[in-house]
Amino acid sequence: MITQMHLKGLMFDPYNNAYIVVLRDEDGQEMLPIWVGKAEAGAISMALENVAPPRPMTHDFMKSILDAYDAKVISVVITDLNENTYFAKIHLMYEDSEYTVDARPSDAIALALRSNAPVFAKETVLNKQSSEELEQWLENLKPEDFGKLDS
Amino acid sequence: MSKANPAPDQGLIEYKVDRVVDETNTDTKIVVLARQDGRPDSFPIWVGASEGHAIKLALDTTMTPRPMSHDLIKGFIEHLNVSVRRVVIADVKNSTYYATVYLENHGVERTVDARPSDAISLALRTHAPVYITQDVLSRRNTANIDSWLAKLDNKTGNQQELRES
Numbered sequence: 001m002i003t004q005m006h007l008k009g010l011m012f013d014p015y016n017n018a019y020i021v022v023l024r025d026e027d028g029q030e031m032l033p034i035w036v037g038k039a040e041a042g043a044i045s046m047a048l049e050n051v052a053p054p055r056p057m058t059h060d061f062m063k064s065i066l067d068a069y070d071a072k073v074i075s076v077v078i079t080d081l082n083e084n085t086y087f088a089k090i091h092l093m094y095e096d097s098e099y100t101v102d103a104r105p106s107d108a109i110a111l112a113l114r115s116n117a118p119v120f121a122k123e124t125v126l127n128k129q130s131s132e133e134l135e136q137w138l139e140n141l142k143p144e145d146f147g148k149l150d151s
Numbered sequence: 152m153s154k155a156n157p158a159p160d161q162g163l164i165e166y167k168v169d170r171v172v173d174e175t176n177t178d179t180k181i182v183v184l185a186r187q188d189g190r191p192d193s194f195p196i197w198v199g200a201s202e203g204h205a206i207k208l209a210l211d212t213t214m215t216p217r218p219m220s221h222d223l224i225k226g227f228i229e230h231l232n233v234s235v236r237r238v239v240i241a242d243v244k245n246s247t248y249y250a251t252v253y254l255e256n257h258g259v260e261r262t263v264d265a266r267p268s269d270a271i272s273l274a275l276r277t278h279a280p281v282y283i284t285q286d287v288l289s290r291r292n293t294a295n296i297d298s299w300l301a302k303l304d305n306k307t308g309n310q311q312e313l314r315e316s
Contacts (some may be wrong), residue, residue, distance in 0.1 A: 008291070052269065056264060056266065057266075058205075060263045061266070062224050064265075065227060065228065068261045069261075085216055086217070091231065092227070099230045101227060102218060103223050103226075104223075107220050
C-alpha cells in the first residue's frame with residue numbers, strides 16, 4: 001500500500017544543522033519528516049516557491065535531459081527510511097516502457113516538484129516514522145528557528 | 152532544442168579536471184581545469200560548495216552509500232540508452248560560464264544547456280571529454296592566473312584537496 005503525500009513545508013533543524021522536508025497525507029493523518037542537506041533543501045525550496053534561477057540548477061538540468069528524450073516522471077515513492085539512509089523510487093515512462101530508478105528522497109522530491117508528479121510513501125515507512133517524534137520535536141522548536149532557509 | 156553538431160576539433164581545446172580547491176573565506180570552491188595535452192594553461196571555475204563537492208566525489212571516485220544527484224542523472228541516461236558524447240564550455244557572459252552537454256542516442260545528437268559544474272560532474276561520471284572553446288579561452292581574464300592559483304593553494308594549505316597528478 002502507498003499513500004499520496006503533499007509537501008507541507010521545509011524548515012531548518014538547528015540541532016542537526018540540516019533541513020526537514022515535511023510531507024503530509026491528504027487528510028493530515030500521517031506526517032513524514034525527511035532530513036535533507038542544505039543543497040537538497042535549496043533545490044526543493046526553489047521548486048516549491050516557483051523561483052526561476054538565471055541558470056538551470058542541478059534538478060532543472062536533470063529535467064532538461066528527461067525532456068530532451070520525452071521521458072516522463074510518472075510518480076515518486078518514498079520506500080524506506082533508515083537511520084541515515086533514505087530510499088526512494090522514481091517511476092519513469094520512456095518509449096512506452098516504465099522504468100524504476102533508485103534515488104534519494106531529496107532528489108526524487110526535487111524532480112517530482114519540477115515534473116508535477118505525485119509523491120507517495122509506502123505504508124511501512126509511515127508506520128516506522130511515527131509522527132509523534134516530529135510533534136515532540138516541533139514543540140521544542142523556538143520561533144526563530146523557522147524561516148532560515150535563505151541564510 | 153538544437154541538434155547542431157559542430158565537429159569537436161573546431162576551435163575546441165580538451166581539458167580535464169585537475170583539482171578542486173576550497174575557498175576558505177566563502178561558500179565556494181574552485182574547480183581547476185588543466186589542458187589534457189599537458190600545456191600549462193589552467194582554467195579555474197568558481198562553483199558553489201555542493202557543486203564542488205559533487206565534482207570532488209567523482210574526481211576521487213568516492214563511493215557514497217546513496218546515489219548523489221549526478222549519479223541519478225547518470226542512472227537516467229543509462230535507462231534511456233543515451234550516452235554523453237562531450238561537454239563544451241562554450242560561452243561566458245558577465246563572468247558566468249555556459250556549458251553545453253552533447254547527448255547521443257540511436258545516432259541522434261541532442262544538446263542540453265547546463266552550468267559548467269553540472270556538466271563537469273556528469274562528464275566525470277560518464278568518462279566524457281570536456282572541451283573549452285577558443286573563443287571562451289580568449290575572452291577570459293588570464294592575468295597571472297597560474298601564479299594566483301599557486302598562491303591560493305599555498306595559502307589555504309589544502310594539501311588534501313590537491314590531487315596527485
